[in-house]
Amino acid sequence: MLALPSYHSVIHFDPSGDSARYRAVRASDGAPVVLKVLAAGAARVVDRARLKHEYKHIARIDSERVVKVHGVEEDDGDLVLVREDAAGEELGSFLAAHGRLGGISSPGWSAPSASSATTS
Helix, strand or coil, rough: CCCCCCCEEEEEEECCCCEEEEHHHHHHCCCEEEEEEEEECCCHHHHHHHHHHHHHHHHHCCCCCCCEEEEEEEEEEEEEEEECCCCCCHHHHHHHCCCCCCCCCCCHHHCCCHHHHHCC
Protein backbone atom coordinates (compact mmCIF):
# COMPACT_ATOMS: atom_id res chain seq x y z
CA MET A 1 0.00 0.00 0.00
CA LEU A 2 1.24 3.48 -0.89
CA ALA A 3 2.06 5.61 2.16
CA LEU A 4 2.51 9.29 1.35
CA PRO A 5 2.22 11.58 4.38
CA SER A 6 0.68 14.42 2.33
CA TYR A 7 -2.31 12.29 1.26
CA HIS A 8 -4.94 10.18 3.01
CA SER A 9 -7.77 7.84 2.01
CA VAL A 10 -5.46 6.33 -0.59
CA ILE A 11 -7.22 3.71 -2.75
CA HIS A 12 -5.50 1.74 -5.52
CA PHE A 13 -7.71 1.66 -8.62
CA ASP A 14 -5.76 1.13 -11.82
CA PRO A 15 -2.72 -1.06 -12.23
CA SER A 16 -0.92 -0.60 -15.50
CA GLY A 17 2.32 -1.84 -16.96
CA ASP A 18 4.67 0.88 -15.86
CA SER A 19 2.78 2.65 -13.09
CA ALA A 20 0.02 2.38 -10.52
CA ARG A 21 -2.82 4.83 -9.95
CA TYR A 22 -4.41 5.75 -6.67
CA ARG A 23 -7.30 7.99 -5.68
CA ALA A 24 -6.52 10.06 -2.59
CA VAL A 25 -7.34 13.22 -0.69
CA ARG A 26 -4.64 15.87 -0.31
CA ALA A 27 -4.18 16.53 3.41
CA SER A 28 -3.36 20.24 3.03
CA ASP A 29 -6.67 21.28 1.43
CA GLY A 30 -8.93 18.22 1.16
CA ALA A 31 -8.77 18.21 -2.66
CA PRO A 32 -9.48 14.87 -4.35
CA VAL A 33 -6.48 13.84 -6.46
CA VAL A 34 -5.19 10.96 -8.54
CA LEU A 35 -1.63 9.83 -7.89
CA LYS A 36 0.24 8.16 -10.76
CA VAL A 37 3.17 6.38 -9.14
CA LEU A 38 6.34 5.00 -10.65
CA ALA A 39 7.93 2.78 -8.02
CA ALA A 40 11.64 3.38 -7.47
CA GLY A 41 12.67 -0.23 -8.03
CA ALA A 42 10.55 -0.82 -11.12
CA ALA A 43 10.93 2.45 -13.03
CA ARG A 44 13.68 2.90 -15.56
CA VAL A 45 15.33 6.27 -16.13
CA VAL A 46 13.35 6.65 -19.37
CA ASP A 47 10.05 6.02 -17.49
CA ARG A 48 10.89 8.69 -14.93
CA ALA A 49 11.80 11.16 -17.71
CA ARG A 50 8.52 10.35 -19.50
CA LEU A 51 6.47 11.10 -16.37
CA LYS A 52 8.23 14.44 -15.87
CA HIS A 53 7.70 15.21 -19.57
CA GLU A 54 3.99 14.33 -19.22
CA TYR A 55 3.68 16.76 -16.30
CA LYS A 56 5.53 19.56 -18.10
CA HIS A 57 3.28 19.44 -21.16
CA ILE A 58 -0.07 18.86 -19.46
CA ALA A 59 0.66 21.70 -17.01
CA ARG A 60 0.85 24.13 -19.95
CA ILE A 61 -2.70 23.35 -21.12
CA ASP A 62 -5.34 25.71 -19.79
CA SER A 63 -8.63 24.11 -20.75
CA GLU A 64 -11.68 23.02 -18.80
CA ARG A 65 -11.63 19.83 -20.90
CA VAL A 66 -8.20 18.73 -19.66
CA VAL A 67 -7.52 17.44 -16.15
CA LYS A 68 -5.18 19.76 -14.25
CA VAL A 69 -1.88 18.50 -12.92
CA HIS A 70 -0.66 19.74 -9.55
CA GLY A 71 2.93 18.60 -9.65
CA VAL A 72 5.49 15.84 -9.52
CA GLU A 73 6.70 14.68 -6.12
CA GLU A 74 9.30 12.19 -4.94
CA ASP A 75 8.81 10.01 -1.90
CA ASP A 76 11.23 7.29 -0.86
CA GLY A 77 12.50 7.07 -4.43
CA ASP A 78 9.00 6.76 -5.91
CA LEU A 79 8.08 9.40 -8.48
CA VAL A 80 4.47 10.61 -8.15
CA LEU A 81 2.46 12.67 -10.66
CA VAL A 82 -0.35 14.45 -8.82
CA ARG A 83 -3.42 15.47 -10.84
CA GLU A 84 -6.94 16.49 -10.06
CA ASP A 85 -9.51 13.73 -9.76
CA ALA A 86 -12.17 14.28 -12.40
CA ALA A 87 -14.25 11.55 -10.72
CA GLY A 88 -15.17 10.07 -14.06
CA GLU A 89 -15.13 6.52 -15.28
CA GLU A 90 -11.82 5.23 -16.58
CA LEU A 91 -11.79 4.94 -20.37
CA GLY A 92 -10.77 1.28 -20.25
CA SER A 93 -13.73 0.45 -17.98
CA PHE A 94 -16.11 2.42 -20.20
CA LEU A 95 -14.95 0.67 -23.36
CA ALA A 96 -15.16 -2.74 -21.69
CA ALA A 97 -18.78 -2.03 -20.75
CA HIS A 98 -19.95 -0.16 -23.86
CA GLY A 99 -17.64 -1.10 -26.70
CA ARG A 100 -16.37 1.39 -29.26
CA LEU A 101 -17.04 5.11 -29.04
CA GLY A 102 -18.66 5.21 -32.49
CA GLY A 103 -21.84 7.25 -32.63
CA ILE A 104 -20.95 9.47 -29.68
CA SER A 105 -20.64 13.10 -30.62
CA SER A 106 -19.12 15.88 -28.63
CA PRO A 107 -19.59 19.64 -29.06
CA GLY A 108 -16.96 21.02 -31.38
CA TRP A 109 -15.85 17.63 -32.66
CA SER A 110 -16.93 16.29 -35.99
CA ALA A 111 -15.65 13.81 -38.47
CA PRO A 112 -15.47 14.95 -42.07
CA SER A 113 -18.30 13.60 -44.20
CA ALA A 114 -17.72 11.85 -47.49
CA SER A 115 -19.39 14.73 -49.33
CA SER A 116 -17.00 17.29 -47.82
CA ALA A 117 -13.87 15.40 -48.89
CA THR A 118 -12.03 16.81 -51.85
CA THR A 119 -10.08 14.91 -54.41
CA SER A 120 -7.10 16.11 -56.34
